[in-house]
Amino acid sequence: MTTSPASLSMTSLSSAAAQQAVQPPQYRRKLSIPSGGFKRVLVLGSGSFGSCLADHLADVGHAVSVWARSKETVDSFNKHHRNPKYLKDHIFSKNLRAVGPEFPSNDQVKMYDVIVFAIPTQSMGGILKQLAPVLTESDDDRQQPLLVFANKGIEIGSCFLPIEIIERECGKEIARTSTFLSGPSFAKEIVQRLPTQVSVASFSTPHAERTAELFHQGHFMCFVNNDPIGVELAGALKNVYAIASGVASGLGFEQNTRAGLVTRASAEMQMIGTAFQADPLTFLSLAGVGDLFLTCSSENSRNFTVGKRLGQGEKLDYILATLGSTAEGVETVKAAHELLERIEMKAPIAEAVYELLYGGASASEMAARLMGLPSMPELQRPLVRRNSHSERFHHAIGHMSPLANNSPYASPSTSPSATPLHTPKGSPLVKPMSDMKLSPVPGMENAKEGVAPEDVPSIGERAVEKH
Numbered sequence: 001m002t003t004s005p006a007s008l009s010m011t012s013l014s015s016a017a018a019q020q021a022v023q024p025p026q027y028r029r030k031l032s033i034p035s036g037g038f039k040r041v042l043v044l045g046s047g048s049f050g051s052c053l054a055d056h057l058a059d060v061g062h063a064v065s066v067w068a069r070s071k072e073t074v075d076s077f078n079k080h081h082r083n084p085k086y087l088k089d090h091i092f093s094k095n096l097r098a099v100g101p102e103f104p105s106n107d108q109v110k111m112y113d114v115i116v117f118a119i120p121t122q123s124m125g126g127i128l129k130q131l132a133p134v135l136t137e138s139d140d141d142r143q144q145p146l147l148v149f150a151n152k153g154i155e156i157g158s159c160f161l162p163i164e165i166i167e168r169e170c171g172k173e174i175a176r177t178s179t180f181l182s183g184p185s186f187a188k189e190i191v192q193r194l195p196t197q198v199s200v201a202s203f204s205t206p207h208a209e210r211t212a213e214l215f216h217q218g219h220f221m222c223f224v225n226n227d228p229i230g231v232e233l234a235g236a237l238k239n240v241y242a243i244a245s246g247v248a249s250g251l252g253f254e255q256n257t258r259a260g261l262v263t264r265a266s267a268e269m270q271m272i273g274t275a276f277q278a279d280p281l282t283f284l285s286l287a288g289v290g291d292l293f294l295t296c297s298s299e300n301s302r303n304f305t306v307g308k309r310l311g312q313g314e315k316l317d318y319i320l321a322t323l324g325s326t327a328e329g330v331e332t333v334k335a336a337h338e339l340l341e342r343i344e345m346k347a348p349i350a351e352a353v354y355e356l357l358y359g360g361a362s363a364s365e366m367a368a369r370l371m372g373l374p375s376m377p378e379l380q381r382p383l384v385r386r387n388s389h390s391e392r393f394h395h396a397i398g399h400m401s402p403l404a405n406n407s408p409y410a411s412p413s414t415s416p417s418a419t420p421l422h423t424p425k426g427s428p429l430v431k432p433m434s435d436m437k438l439s440p441v442p443g444m445e446n447a448k449e450g451v452a453p454e455d456v457p458s459i460g461e462r463a464v465e466k467h
Contacts, residue, residue: 031060034213038062039113041214042104042145044127046073048086048325049150050118052187056220057116058093059193065112067100074098086325090191103127109134114146114214121153121162121236122331128169135170147178148211152235153328154335159342161232161276177204179211180228182235183286184294186301193219199287201225201232223286230282233273237350238292239329240336241265242303243310244353245296247363250311261349262296268347275343303329310356311363333357348373 038061043054046068058064068074076084077098081091099108109115109131119127128135135144149162160168167175183198190196200215200222202208212222225231244265248257269292270283282288295301299308306327309319320330337354340347352369355361361369 031217034060034216036210036213039146039214040111041065041114041116042067042099042109042112043116043118045118045151046070046077046083046086046098046100047118048187049185050116051083051086051092052190053116053118053150053181053215054096055090055092055191056215056217058095060217061095062114062214064093064096065099066096067104068098069101071101074100087187087191090188103130106134109145110142112145113143114148116148116150118150120326120328120331121151121155121165124151124162124165125155125169128166132170135174144177146207146210146214147174148181148214149178150181151328152182152232152239153332154236154339156331156335156338159335159339161229161236163228163232175203177207178202178228179204179207180231180235181211181215181222182231182291184290186294186298188300190220195219195221197221197223197286197290199223199225199231199285201228201230201287203228225282225285225287227279227282229276230273230278231285231287233276233278234269234283234285234288235291236328236332237269237272237336238265238295239303239327239332240350240353241268241292242295242301243307243327243329243333243357244349244366246301246304246307246309247311247353247356247366248307249304250308251363251367253367258297262293265296265349266292268349272340272343272345272347275345302327306330307353313363316357330357 041054041057041062041064043050043057043064043066046054046066050066054064054066066077068077070085072084075098076082077092077096081094081096082088083090083092115131117124117127135147147166149166151162154161155165158164158168162180163175163178166178179200179202181198181200183196185196185198196219198215198220200208200212201224202211203226205224205226208224208226212224216222241262245258245261248261266283266289269288270280273280273283295303297304299305302323302325306316306319306323306329310316316330320327333350333354336347336350337358340350348370352361352366355369356363356366
């Protein structure tokens with residue numbers, strides 16, 4: 001049987017069409033010059049995320065230095081424009097140079113306009129303690145550097161979020177103006193300049209907008225958020241739930257399981273957020289459900305990989321020794337467990353992950369525990385529970401919240417990338433702090449707004465007060 005020329009032609013056209021259909025989309029990448037001009041930027045941390053952010057800023061045109069603890073890494077960056085440990089196949093921008101392994105001196109730090117923190121949360125306190133003299137120094141001739149925190153997690157022992165660590169080491173004013181970058185953003189896609197969207201949060205809208213302007217490009221879009229507490233909680237807790245999602249995959253469960261798990265994980269995150277008066281809408285943002293979905297559904301996620309290997313029967317110590325990078329969720333599980341005990345909240349998925357990693361339970365026992373839960377209402381609006389966490393936030397840094405009408409940091413935004421600062425009137429989702437009936441905390445009965453007495457227990461030191 002012979003094939004006609006017309007048939008061959010149609011077959012060729014179909015083949016060409018099929019090949020064209022599977023080609024990745026091509027687009028012309030355009031770089032925009034930041035309206036604030038080019039900055040001198042110091043990135044602390046040469047891991048995968050710190051390196052990719054440094055490369056992104058250097059590619060835009062900023063003068064970027066990245067601090068690395070390893071001399072090998074410093075030399076490799078400066079001589080070959082490569083990171084020998086992370087993103088090994090990528091050639092980094094020539095505008096990027098490495099410093100270290102010694103930590104920059106105070107005089108060197110003063111040279112930078114922006115400091116980006118991409119270090120593990122558990123190391124954050126020590127680094128801030130070193131920087132505190134520079135950050136808190138009063139100098140009319142020098143503007144304080146813009147602080148951008150890209151790390152996620154909860155400090156073990158204190159149960160502090162990053163903004164609380166900042167307040168502890170550097171004071172309230174530095175905490176108020178710090179900015180936090182979070183969202184669904186794998187480092188290897190950022191260095192490939194694939195489109196990425198992130199949240200930039202701060203209690204100070206002007207500072208959040210400065211950070212957004214610094215990073216914003218067509219392939220790295222920034223959206224301003226005024227709820228850093230919700231953004232930090234979501235960024236930390238999603239790593240815990242990514243481990244759970246990985247375990248489900250390792251056990252052989254498929255898409256139904258993952259979709260249900262991610263949805264219930266989002267509900268747990270929102271519930272925990274009520275203890276901090278976080279905005280429930282934040283957990284539906286890029287930093288919330290966006291990052292949760294990405295981390296829980298991709299093997300490029302280190303935390304998902306840890307969970308999957310646990311589900312396949314490997315031991316945690318061996319997984320961490322051979323992972324090749326840090327999975328912050330492993331440490332965050334400990335802190336989240338302690339935090340849940342202190343605020344007296346139940347989060348079945350997070351608690352099951354703790355039992356798997358540190359309580360001796362197996363992956364199959366973890367699954368059986370979750371599958372054995374009784375039927376319960378799906379949608380419950382959690383009560384705003386007054387406890388040491390929310391009390392301390394309200395009295396120590398609550399006056400800089402956009403919900404406070406007299407906040408000097410809650411000015412209306414004119415930035416086209418900014419999100420609305422206020423929830424519409426009558427919204428059932430957020431109850432204004434002025435309408436809340438607050439139960440007094442010992443030592444705070446006569447406290448002035450925005451002032452936290454020194455003898456008041458810090459966050460994480462007291463259990464929730466029962467109603």
